[in-house]
Amino acid sequence: MKLVEVYKKIGKVSWKVLEAIFENMWDYKFVPLQIISNRANVSEEKARKILKSLSDLGIVINKQTEYEGSAFTFLGLSLFSLNRLVKRGIVNAVADQMSVGKESSIFNCYSEKFGECIIKFYRIGHTSFKKVKEKRDYGDLHFSVLAVRSAKREYETLKRLQGLSVPEVYAWEGNAVVMQLIEADELYKVKLKNPNEVLDMIIEEIKKIVKRGVVHCDLSQFNILVREDGIWFIDFPQSVDVNSESWLEYLRRDVSNVLEYFYRTYRIEKNINEVLQHIING
Ligand SMILES: Nc1ncnc2c1ncn2[C@@H]1O[C@H](COP(=O)(O)OP(=O)(O)OP(=O)(O)O)[C@@H](O)[C@H]1O
Ligand SMILES: [Mg+2]
Structure with missing residues (x-):
């Protein structure tokens, strides 16, 4: 995942477009163009153009079904979450990818507040057998909703366990959790x-x-x-x-x-x- 490289290419209006997708992805697998243009305060034509270039960067998928709509890719959701962390002043620099698995990608990062740490970006909600029923119930949800839920769950659990033998946890945004780097x-x-x-x-x-x-x-x-x-x-x-x-x-x-x-x-x-x-x- 070329996180930093792509991050630098996203302009101010594009971030607004991504914000509009994030706000509405809970209700739409593909967020309608009309809603995006409204929320981002740009014409539909401009929104369409931006979404086309975001799709060329691998950040969103645009789909024409009964209506024109857009959804995050894993890279897109991760960039969006990273931007929120940067804006909050939690993350100041992102370094190399440290691990990539079925469920997540992990990057080393630096925080002026917390020092060296890692960001774990969730790819998808956990799929262990106990969740099969739940998965079926929510079978139609976009992966990004499940990924955000997983990140939230990890953050909340780590918060509850602070002081025990788990990484210190610093922040959660979207599908990203920032935590202590354990050198072990x-x-x-x-x-x-x-x-x-x-x-x-x-x-x-x-x-x-x-x-x-x-x-x-x-x-x-x-x-x-x-x-x-x-x-x-x-x-x-x-x-x-x-x-x-x-x-x-x-x-x-x-x-x-x-x-x-x-x-x-x-x-x-x-x-x-x-x-x-x-x-x-x-
Ligand atoms: N806080 C941490 N400090 C240091 N290394 C970590 C930390 N969290 C995760 N890692 C490294 O990243 C790997 C994957 O992390 P984790 O197990 O949390 O994610 P996962 O979703 O299970 O990924 P996978 O699908 O690869 O199992 C770990 O096996 C470990 O090597
Ligand atoms: Mg693991």
């Missing part, structure tokens, strides 16, 4: 010298997180970062509240992923029921 490796990449100790740390951390009312729901060796002096949990967009439907099932699955990984990799055996008991009541 994913658990699956590391050969631990003290696996027993690390597993105990992970279990204690799950316990603290549950005490704050949260179940991660996608915990595994891929979403735990480790370094000599600590562990961090990341990637919370699919988290659920303790006491919500099936929360215990999700907790069991999280714990089971971790225990299986430690058994497979380090031959450490723990009884899952005892561990769960400890997390919930211990």
